[in-house]
Amino acid sequence: MPSTAFSSLDEYIALPRIEALALSPDGRRVVLTVATLTKDRTSYERSLWEVPAKGAGAPRRLTRSAKGESGAVFTADGDVLFVSARPDADAEDDDESGQLWLLPTGGGEARPVTRLAGGVGGIAAVAEASPRLVLSADLMPSAQTLEDDARLRADRKKRKVSAILHDTYPVRVWDHDLGPAQPHLLALDLGALADTIAAVAEEGASEADDEAQADATTPYPSTLPRPRDLTPNPGRTADIAGAALTPDGATLVASLQIPEGRDSRHILAAIDTATGARTTLFDERSTSFEMPAISHDGTTLAFVRSGFGSPEGPADQELWVSDIDGANPRRLAAGWDRWPSALTFDADDSALIVTADQDGRGPIFRVPLEGDPVVQLTSDEFTYTHVHVDRATGDLVALRSSWMAPPHAVRVGRDGAVTALTSPVALPDAAGTMTEIEATAEDGARVRGWLLLPEGASAEHPAPLLLWIHGGPLNSWNAWSWRWNPQLALARGYAVLLPDPALSTGYGLDFIARGWNSWGGKPYTDLLSITDAVVARDDIDQTRTAAMGGSFGGYMANWVAGHTDRFRAIVTHASLWALDQFAGTTDSSAYWQRIFTPEAMVENSPHRFVRDIRTPVLVIHGDRDYRVPIGESLRLWSELNEHFGADDGSLVHRFLYFPDENHWVLKPQHAVVWYETVFAFLAQHVLGESVEVPDVLG
Structure with a gap:
């Protein structure tokens, strides 16, 4: 198998990473935030690089400090602002x-x-x-x-x-x-x-x-x-969900967090930046107003309005515009069943430029203000972020990524043509190929995902399969992740299935509703349906399979473990185990208790099926994870030992614990340990090999 940067974990964590993009007011310069591994290989330091916005020319490093720089934006005069210690x-x-710094x-x-x-x-x-x-x-x-x-x-x-x-x-x-x-x-x-x-x-x-x-x-x-x-005496109101200034800087429109019992919502308020005087623009019970954007002429406000979901079903996320003072509000694209992830005004203020999940991708859309149909501007297999409008030409500059390529800067023309910008970071060679997979669920719904195949997979040499389940659950496998990267598995000969089951975004509200208040229902059967379709291929070895997931994906891995023995190994990271316990200890308990009925919370709790687990399970958790507290894995580990521990205390299951990591396990040295342990566990149970755990684990 050809060697790539993904063949070595040490080489992988050393790959430079583009994290953010900013466009100068004149549309000529792009500033990229680039993260590189520190000399002691235990963290990343960030620097700012400038590249031409037209695509030609050489990158130029702007900053160089031991503490690094982040959050770069341009001022009206073209200076670069950033935050650095x-x-x-x-x-x-x-x-x-x-502190805030300015580079002239x-x-x-x-x-x-x-x-x-x-x-x-x-x-x-x-x-x-x-x-x-x-x-x-x-x-x-x-x-x-x-x-x-x-x-x-x-x-x-x-x-x-x-x-x-x-x-x-x-x-x-x-x-x-x-x-x-x-x-x-x-x-x-x-x-x-x-x-x-x-x-x-x-x-x-x-x-x-x-x-x-x-x-x-x-x-x-x-x-x-x-x-x-x-915001004097703010409480937590300045935990904002977006903010925008009028072009003259006189008014700030901010999405302010407002308590609603134990829960909270976001309102839109206009704040005079000279006096601090505040006017509420939009405020509704059980509704959030987020992501405000202001037109270039300062007359129009755009935002996202989201109702609260309930056990009866999810609420939609709607695009709205109004006058800058909140008058004449109206909804845009009412028939467009997608959830905006970012928005800004087009060059001439006649439309919004919006990104949203769609069909396993994250395209850019143009949403006219006057009722014309939504236009999809990009049609490739990428997800776009950090989209900026060049007001001189109407072109767009953005980052894009897929499971085959990490984030890189591109220019998108008015006709949708995409041109890669010069970059200080070279794209690494992929360790395999990616193809789209579809299956029909038991209720007739279309379920799709990405199948990544290693080099050499064929009928003569079928690849073992890893089913990787995304978190969220309101999420989609549509963009590169440095933390959860299937390229590393491809380099070790595994095929990786990245499915979007019920509850995934980018397929409409009805698709999300299929799994609502029933996480162990159609999300689970969707996963089995698309896995069945994949293992039927002659280049996949259906006798050597494993399932893995983190967060909601970890919940789903736990559910899979208690409901089927078709997989040889299960990896469950930062997982939900006992929903009654989790709902009161997570950092956002009101949300979780709002979206389930009491009956469904019991019916869909994986812990009830611990006695039915027949597959070796690797449990992984960080103690500084407050979204899914460590108590979930501590209880899971206790109950696995209770039911499956041998008389001598031995156990086929394993627990990888990080005392100083969070929901994701971000420190480079710990990411290496994470992958080494996972691949050793999979090699033992999926491939039948004897592999030692990392030396650093003792």
């Missing part, structure tokens, strides 16, 4: 917080724009025709000023206090604790950023003077533009 010569030596379009070194005690969370919005922008940043709840925030943080640090007192839900999200600081939106005027020469403090101060100065409130630097708090 790189050293600021005028800040405290031990300041490790990420005319050349020169990057300069700091903020010096917030808690750092900058990200850039929420940048005005298209003014020097105003809005930042997200966490401030302590009792702080009345930026100086108060710095003092309170310094006091907690000095006293080594980590305790957090909560009065709202939730208390943690994904992999981090919430509080005590709260998210704020801060307006900033870059026009106030001026070059100055700071005076050096006089030498000879005593230690007592130093201690007194440390306890005093340090003024926010007068040499930097002072951020204005647009």
Whole structure:
């Protein structure tokens, strides 16, 4: 089998990765965020690269710092803004917080724009025709000023206090604790950023003077533009689901989070960036308004309106537009049964440019504002993200990826023609081929997916099969993932089936509804139907198969383990095991309890079928996973031992535990351990080989 970058895990984790894209206001320059492996191979550092937006020319590196850069956007003047924890010569030596930096379009070194005690969370919005922008940043709840925030943080640090007192839900999200600081939106005027020469403090101060100065409130630097708090006393409202500035920067439209009992929803509010005055534009019970976008002329607002699902079925995600003040709202493309993942206005403001899952892909669509039919602009096998509009030509610049190629920058013409841009990152050679697979479910529905075949798979040499089940469950196997990558399995001779069963996105609301309130029903039978279709091929070895999945895919792997013995091995990562337990311990319990009836939560819980498991199971979980808490796998492991442990304590099943990893297991060295352990488990049970576990596991 030919050697590729996927043949070696060490070589794989060292592949550079393009993570984000920004387009300059004049449409000539593209800035890419590129992640590369650090020298100690335990993390990734990020830098910014510039490439021509037309497709020709050489890449040019813009930044180079040990702390790296991320979140790049352009200002109206063409300067590049980014967030970095790189050293600021005028800040405290031990300041490790990420701050906002500006790289001038005319050349020169990057300069700091903020010096917030808690750092900058990200850039929420940048005005298209003014020097105003809005930042997200966490401030302590009792702080009345930026100086108060710095003092309170310094006091907690000095006293080594980590305790957090909560009065709202939730208390943690994904992999981090919430509080005590709260998210704020801060307006900033870059026009106030001026070059100055700071005076050096006089030498000879005593230690007592130093201690007194440390306890005093340090003024926010007068040499930097002072951020204005647009969301005083926010609670968690500034946990936004999108924000946009009018071209003049005068008004911010933000999707603010509003409590609704233990649950929450998002409203759209307009905030005057000079005064902080707020006007609610759209607010409905059990409905969220998200992803606001503002037209280039500043007169029209676009957004996504989503009702809450219930056990009766999922709610649709609708495209809407209104006047900038919320007047004259109307729904667009009411008959278009797709869920927008991102949206922006076309060059002439006559349509929205929208991305959405569709049929195992993620095309770009043009949605006219005046009722004309939706037009699909791209028709290849890729998923598009980070789409930007070149206002001079109407062309689009974006990242695209598939299971055969990681994200790379392209230009999409008005006619849909796609041109790859020059890149600082070469695309790796794939380890096999990809073909589309379809099957008919037991209720007659079409079920499709991707089948990836290794080099050399044939009737004479059929490949063992790995059924990989996606997470979500509102998701689709349509874009490259560095974390969950089938190319690594192809390089080891496996075929990989990536199916989209009931509950998957990109096939319409009815397809999602087939599995709603019944995760163990049609999602399971869909998986078996498409697996049956694949193992009937003469290039697949139906006697050597395994099933794997993470998150919802882990739930499904657990369900498969308790309902069939057709697979030789099961790998279940970050999986849901006991739904009654999970629904109250996940970081978003209201959602999970809202979409199931009490009866369905019992009927669809995999733990009820533990006695029926006949297949060796590899359980994997990270302790810092708050979306699917570690208790799920701890209970699964306990019950596997209860029912299948031998008298001497031995067990055919295995448990790979990461004390300091989250839902995904992201550290490069741990990703290597993850794959080595998985492939060793599969080699033993699927291939019948004797393979040692990684040495680093002892």
